[in-house]
Amino acid sequence: MVHISTAHEVLAVVFQVRRLGTPKPQLSVLLWQRAQEPQRGAWSLPGGSLRHDEDMTSSVRRQLAEKVDLREIAHLEQLAVFSDPDRVPATRTIASTFLGLVPSPATPELPPDTRWHPVSALPPMAFDHGPMVTHAHARLVAKLSYTNIGFALAPKEFVLSTLRDIYSAALDYQVDATNLQRVLQRRGVITRTGTTAQSGRSGGRPAAVFRFADSQLRVTDEFAALRPPS
Amino acid sequence: MVHISTAHEVLAVVFQVRRLGTPKPQLSVLLWQRAQEPQRGAWSLPGGSLRHDEDMTSSVRRQLAEKVDLREIAHLEQLAVFSDPDRVPATRTIASTFLGLVPSPATPELPPDTRWHPVSALPPMAFDHGPMVTHAHARLVAKLSYTNIGFALAPKEFVLSTLRDIYSAALDYQVDATNLQRVLQRRGVITRTGTTAQSGRSGGRPAAVFRFADSQLRVTDEFAALRPPS
DNA sequence: GCAAAAGTGTTTTGCGTACACCCATGC
């Protein structure tokens, strides 16, 4: 196919860890359902055309605010560009994808055609949006391991079992709260606030309250191997 | 500034470890010198406009082949997109950057305005191309630690001291050959060919010859922390 | 008291670094 001109769109993979009826919360992604052909009924990532006077990060923030009324993005970063000439029909469109993270308790109002879907059970996705979600999830999993990126999924203050549930949902395996605490505390990623939470109805020792030390991305475990000599 | 239309270019940060008179080889980047205003005389990354019928990876390969006659790219991956509306004058241009790696012994012919520059001493760079090189270098350093990306910088077959020099140049610190061997062998990244090399003029035990097991990127040390339970 | 949940102490393990020591070659 030969195209006359090239458009550029930004698409955001926005994750939040949410309760969805199930006992344990699940990692979920924000999608909207197409009302028009092509691919009517399929689910799309939020986003849209880049304006001539904005850079891509501003564009993503603007579009999420305007189109799905979402403003609580705690972290936003570039992922990959999808540039196959035929990735969407008609106009040749290059897509730049972003990873956005929303803290857990926030539950913004959403337009009626927009919904959170658990990453483990995605609906039929429009165009190449499925692989984009997979890619974003892989990036999140990797960064949970060597950065403080958890700050963008967790509440401002939290108890360790809550944080364990968030990590478990994002990583898709049971994380041990004991070790999670020690790893994150040793690295200076989380700190105690000093206060303790109420015990639940069924008893149990009251839990210490923590918070993330930073609210910006920081690499906390730079060298996996081949460390420079000390 | 308001722009009428938006152009899209691809730019490649191509690295090779090269001897440049100095005893130890150095990590170098391929640049060409601008003959026209704006920024005449400043050095640019190779690349150019994306065609309407090609994706970005093909475009990078094509442009490197056409413009600087470079075909021995062993590894090519996306880096970041630079989308500031005013990053270059006149037409608003979005730049997608790529990391390209050329194996060490290959010394392709270059056009006269094109040259390899050591990363440690970059010439005055055009536009925002300086930060692009820095970004690419950071990515390379990170991936040397947790992937087999060295395959794209090393010769097909090599002796361990050669590989040490390559890693040292790319990482910018002295790597210990003994430990490098053990780490890479344990991970299955390199294997012995069985043959041994000649000793140099000044004697010394003949070295074993190695090769990389794969010639495609592979993650070899996935989890820095928060490993799933075993 | 007992169950439930949180937190601490201790052991084990795996991996990477550091370093001492042995090996094979040229001259």
Added chain:
DNA sequence: GCATGGGTGTACGCAAAACACTTTTGC
């Protein structure tokens, strides 16, 4: 022989995982 570079063996350290045990609450 001896210098030179290559390779192996081993001790050390660190960080994380695993798990037993203690603490603090509700009922």
